[in-house]
Amino acid sequence: MRDAVVVGRPRVGKTRFVEALSxxxxxxxxxxxxxxxxDPLRRGRRGDGVLSPVTxxxxxxxxxxxxxxxAALRDEIPDHAETRRAMAVSLARLQEAAIVFHLLDAAQxxxxxxxxxxxxxxxxxxxxxxxxxxxxxxxxxDMPAAAEGVRRIRTRFPxxxxxxxxxxxxxxxxxxxxxxxxxAAR
Amino acid sequence: MGxxxxxxxxxxxxxxxxxxxxxxxxxxxxxxxxxxxDEQARARRTIPLEDRTPAAARIVAELxxxxxxxxxxxxxxxxxxxxxxxxLRQRAELASEPHTLHMVFSGAPGTGxxxxxxxxxxxxxxxxxxxxxxxxxxxxxxxxxxxxxxxxHRTREAVRRALGxxxxxxxxxxxxxxxxxDFGREAIDTLVKAxxxxxxxxxxxxxxxxxEMTAFLHAxxxxxxxxxxxxxxxxxxxxxxxxxxxxxxxxxxxRMTAEGRESLLQKLGHSIQFGAGGAGNGRLVRNLVERxxxxxxxxxxxxQRELTRTELMTLESSDWEQxx
Numbered sequence: 482m483r484d485a486v487v488v489g490r491p492r493v494g495k496t497r498f499v500e501a502l503s504x505x506x507x508x509x510x511x512x513x514x515x516x517x518x519x520d521p522l523r524r525g526r527r528g529d530g531v532l533s534p535v536t537x538x539x540x541x542x543x544x545x546x547x548x549x550x551x552a553a554l555r556d557e558i559p560d561h562a563e564t565r566r567a568m569a570v571s572l573a574r575l576q577e578a579a580i581v582f583h584l585l586d587a588a589q590x591x592x593x594x595x596x597x598x599x600x601x602x603x604x605x606x607x608x609x610x611x612x613x614x615x616x617x618x619x620x621x622x623d624m625p626a627a628a629e630g631v632r633r634i635r636t637r638f639p640x641x642x643x644x645x646x647x648x649x650x651x652x653x654x655x656x657x658x659x660x661x662x663x664x665a666a667r
Numbered sequence: 668m669g670x671x672x673x674x675x676x677x678x679x680x681x682x683x684x685x686x687x688x689x690x691x692x693x694x695x696x697x698x699x700x701x702x703x704x705d706e707q708a709r710a711r712r713t714i715p716l717e718d719r720t721p722a723a724a725r726i727v728a729e730l731x732x733x734x735x736x737x738x739x740x741x742x743x744x745x746x747x748x749x750x751x752x753x754x755l756r757q758r759a760e761l762a763s764e765p766h767t768l769h770m771v772f773s774g775a776p777g778t779g780x781x782x783x784x785x786x787x788x789x790x791x792x793x794x795x796x797x798x799x800x801x802x803x804x805x806x807x808x809x810x811x812x813x814x815x816x817x818x819x820h821r822t823r824e825a826v827r828r829a830l831g832x833x834x835x836x837x838x839x840x841x842x843x844x845x846x847x848x849d850f851g852r853e854a855i856d857t858l859v860k861a862x863x864x865x866x867x868x869x870x871x872x873x874x875x876x877x878x879e880m881t882a883f884l885h886a887x888x889x890x891x892x893x894x895x896x897x898x899x900x901x902x903x904x905x906x907x908x909x910x911x912x913x914x915x916x917x918x919x920x921x922r923m924t925a926e927g928r929e930s931l932l933q934k935l936g937h938s939i940q941f942g943a944g945g946a947g948n949g950r951l952v953r954n955l956v957e958r959x960x961x962x963x964x965x966x967x968x969x970x971q972r973e974l975t976r977t978e979l980m981t982l983e984s985s986d987w988e989q990x991x
Contacts, residue, residue, distance in 0.1 A: 554694040562690075569688035572697060576680055576705075604698035611705060 483665045484534075484547045486574045487618075488605055489584035491553035494620040497648055498584060499535065499550040505654040506661075508538045509548075546665045549574050556601050580616070580664055581609040582657075587619035587645060591630030598637060606638065614664045616642045618657070623647035680704045709760065722793040723747060730786050734914065735907040736779055739898050743787065746896065750794045765867055767895055768796065771884065772874035774900025777948030780874045781835065783898070787870070788833040797870060799831035807841040810854040818850040822857035829869045839873035840883035855887060862893050902948060908935045911952045916982070921960065926984035931955065934987055959986040 487495045503509045537546040551574050552567035559565050575581065583605050590596045598606075609615035617638060619631045622645040631645045642660070646653030680701045687697040727747055730740055749766060756763040768791070772780040785802045792800025805825050812818040826834060836842070836858075842851040862871060873894060875883070884891050903911065909932055916922060923931065938951060963986045967974055 556693065556695070558690050558693050562688075565688050565690055568694055569684045572684050572687060572694070572701065576684075576701065601693075601695040601698075604695040604702075608698045608702050611702060 482536075482544045482547055483579040484549055484574070484577055485580035485582060485661065485665065486549040486551060486578035487582045487584060488551050488554065488571060488575055488609070490586075490599070490601060491555060493553075493584040493586045494648065495553065495584055496550055498582070498618065498620060498646065499548055501648045501651065502654060502657060503535045503537070503548060505651060506537050506546075506548075506658060508540075508542075509535050510538070546661060549578065551575070554601060554605065556599060575608065575612075578612055580614045580661070581612045582616050582618050583609050584618045584620050585634055586621055587627040587630035587634065588621040588624035589630065590619075590633050591626030591628065596630070596633040596637065598634075606641070610641075614642075614660070616644060616657075616660060618653075619643060619645040621647070622652065623649055679708075720751070720793050723751070723790055726786060726790045726793060730783065730790075733779060733782065734910045735903050736783070736900065739779070739783060739900060742896070742898055743783070743790075746787075747790065747794070750791075750796055754794075767893065769862060769871040769894045770873075770896040770898060771880060771894050772872055772898050772900060773877040773880045774874075775876060775902055775948055777950035778900035778902060779949065780900050781837075783900075784833055784835045784872050784874075787872075791870060792832075796867075797832055801829070801832035802835055803829040803832065804835045804837060806837045807844075807851065807854075810836070810842065811850045813850075815850075818853040819857045822854045823861065826858070826861040826865065826869065829871075830865060831869065833870045833872060835872045835874060838875045838879075840875045840879035843883050843886055855890065859889055859893065902939075905932065905935045905939055908939075908949075908952050911949055912956055915952065915956050919956075919960070920980060921956075921963075921982055922980055923982045924984065927982045927987060930984040930987040931959075955987070962986045962988075 487499050489495050534550075535548040536544045537548060538544050551571035552564075554568055554571055555564075559568070583602075585598070585602065606615070606617070617634065619627075619634055621627055622631055627645075631643075635643055644653045644656045644660075646657070683692070683697050683700040683704060686692045687694060692700070727744065730736075730743055733740075746768065753763045753766070770787075772784065774780055781802075781804065784804075788797065788800040788802045790800075791797040803825060810818065810822045810825060812821050842854050844851060858871065861869075871894070873880070873883075873890070877899065884894075909928070912931060912935075934955065935951075959982050963982050966983070966986065967978065
């Protein structure tokens with residue numbers, strides 16, 4: 482069973498992507514062995530702050546994929562020790578993953594006058610490319626200016642696998658599923 | 668890539684993650700250092716030599732036991748090493764390109780070409796270069812037909828039988844003999860096409876006398892570029908032929924007296940010097956050994972008495988002498 486880890490900066494839509502993809506893939510269960518991560522910045526929003534991997538099973542009930550949400554990676558060094566610990570766990574998960582979904586906010590990329598990916602995203606991509614499968618997920622692609630954002634991201638990283646997703650209308654999830662079926666089954 | 672490099676000196680990744688947690692470095696720096704650490708770990712990772720296929724070592728040892736053929740053995744060792752290192756490079760996640768291993772064997776009949784081809788087929792099977800490793804031996808008469816379309820069909824059929832193994836075309840230069848209307852040309856074209864259509868699915872060996880093969884390849888430049896490995900099988904020297912005779916006799920549980928050995932050596936030297944048919948090749952030795960054992964049998968039957976085990980095993984000088 483392979484790990485597909487979802488990484489990105491804050492507020493790019495990681496958790497919503499994991500939830501939507503889990504629901505789309507079906508036959509999923511949240512692992513009882515939750516990751517020991519407490520992100521106080523998430524606590525207010527989610528209530529528990531614990532990121533649990535999701536195990537995806539095939540028709541016969543055999544697990545074939547573990548979908549791992551991670552705490553956001555931040556540009557600055559956080560003051561709060563728990564946030565730094567959550568980021569450390571994210572990097573450890575990234576290191577173990579066979580499949581990396583790197584989420585970039587397409588709407589934000591489209592709104593900015595000149596799109597220049599932050600250093601942190603460049604390093605996430607550079608590290609992600611060392612994994613067997615690295616995919617850029619352009620999120621929020623249904624929002625205003627997102628089309629331009631997707632175009633800019635594609636222009637910036639022309640050789641990377643890129644899938645534009647829109648969670649409200651589930652656009653892009655079928656392509657993600659197809660990729661997973663090909664790569665996670667190996 | 669080259670977008671950003673903040674790798675600095677590399678530490679093990681778990682140290683880097685601990686530094687991030689301790690607030691000593693920001694995430695982007697941690698990622699860069701992790702990447703550098705991974706890269707260094709990959710570079711340091713050793714692939715154990717025990718991973719070299721033991722079965723391959725046994726097959727190459729068989730080749731090494733053959734008499735003479737030093738240059739051929741050296742080249743086969745190189746090919747073996749190349750295939751093994753390509754496998755290790757794959758495991759180390761380095762670029763590894765499939766090599767074209769089609770070959771030309773130049774040498775007179777009886778110089779070991781078929782034996783080496785058979786060994787290569789088995790070697791490439793255990794190295795997983797070829798799935799089956801069988802040897803399909805053909806010559807002009809097997810490939811060239813008598814009417815239009817017949818040749819392509821026969822050649823394709825030979826290739827089909829050789830898929831997964833070795834197609835050994837003996838006296839391949841004979842394919843280019845004859846006029847422009849000869850169907851040999853069609854066989855060559857079909858072989859070239861098969862090399863394109865079935866890349867890595869079979870190994871083609873074109874064999875024949877050195878001079879004829881040189882002229883044949885010169886006249887078919889399309890073939891030369893597709894047959895990158897050339898092995899030369901020289902005629903055996905007198906001493907090598909004597910060594911072959913020793914091996915053959917030992918396998919058959921015969922031995923020579925010192926005088927018998929001297930007689931054989933003289934006979935071999937004479938054959939090479941005067942270019943007797945098959946001089947300098949292994950078949951000459953086989954013929955001489957078979958004739959000597961027949962002559963020994965006749966000599967022993969004339970004794971009209973009980974024979975000792977030693978007598979039954981021994982070939983004397985007279986057994987090697989020419990018939991009346």
